[in-house]
Amino acid sequence: MSLDWERHSEVVAYTFLEAFSQLEKWTADESIQKSEFFNELEAYWNGLPGALRGRSAFEVDEVDRLITAHVKDEVKKADGTGERKKVQRWCFTERGAEIPKVFFVDSAQTKRGLYLHLPEVPSPPEFPNVLTADFLEGxxxxxxxxxxxxxxxFLSTSKSTSKQLVLFISTPRAAGGRSLIGVVFSAKDHQVQSDQPVTPITVRRQTAAYMRERGGASLDLLGKHVAVVGCGAVGSFVADTLASAGVGRLTLVDFDVFSEDNVFRHVLDERYVGFDKVWGLKIRLEQQYPGLKVDCAVKHAQDWLCQDVMADLDGVVLAIGSPTLERLLSRRFKMVQRQLPVVFTWLEAMDLGGHSVLTSTRGEGCLECLYRDEEGAQSLLPRTAFLEQNQRVTRNLTGCASVFVPYGALQARRTGLMAADQLLGAITHGTDAPAYQFWVGTGTAAQAQGLKTTNWWRRAPSVSQSEATASVFGRACKHCRGHV
Structure with missing residues (x-):
């Protein structure tokens, strides 16, 4: 909704009428009033006098169980006054589980907690009244x-001494999902101490399922396992995109070490210089995406593929940037006895563009299909190339074998996103038809370096992806023909 800030009186009138209409609905139908209120129960609960806030790592479901509360006393400066005051940092985990490192409550005291799911909860006190033991009795x-x-x-530990306990209750919301509210109270002799404070508490739910759903990651992808072979600039963005989309398990394959040359065009930052790329990505991605599991293979692609690694995979992305090796691996993938989407992706030098080719381990259509000329004869240059062959595109700035192909982070990110999206589409929709996607850059930097481009680079902006796919895969090559 957008408001025209110059139409003051109309904005005020509209707001008033909407508020009046809402009150009319509440007055006319008590069920609407109750439903609307309980849809916002957590926000109301957090606004009750003395309310606490914590973090939780237990799932909000319909399974009643004991949980564990962790509390740590801290001293902080009050806002504006500079006075120091005592505060408590609360977090909650499944019973026996470790405290997530991001909760920052080392050396915390543990207390007993209980989680219950109820079809409905008692009405909370009307603000500004405080919460009392009457709510617990309800x-x-x-x-x-x-x-x-x-x-x-739950109350059995309070046999002879007063114990501080925490109760959490979840209840269905009419608008969908579940509300979660908590209560901190004291018990003694197996009874709630009605003369002691009863304090409301709400939490930030930091569970993998909740954060994935709220963050837009697909829960359907949580059980998927994808291998990313080649974890340089493009491969790192592929891995990051797959993880953020919700893929639950990644296998990263690369033999190389992260170097200072990689910093500005890679997901990793300079703290990881000297690390194996795959181990650096494992640390970085597992920290950022809860519930993700990353396996590392510090190997050359061909050595990794010689092992029995394909059995539990749902897809593979190769971002090696070595045409000879990619073609050999493409033939190896055709020997796999199960249907599996395989994406090959690579960048052209400078700012010319990027490519992504979706193939399958079964059926027609493979990387070798690209390496043919217009008459169908074998060629060393793919039909999709943007650069003419036999040109020097590498640079060496230090004279100590530090050779690299110049392109930037923007080009790597764009190509990685394209490849990841292509594989995710194949996994999600079960697509196994070969497809060719590409993006075309301005070529300004390449032309400034005197690089010569192909006719395809000049034509590509006016050709659709479907037309390009038909041109490349219209007739199967001899290497993939007959693989069904």
């Missing part, structure tokens, strides 16, 4: 037989 009155047994076990 919860107890709604418990099933099995929940009552769990409640009795």
């Amino acid at each position: 919860v107890r009155a709604r418990l099933s037989v099995s929940q009552l047994a769990l409640w009795t076990e």
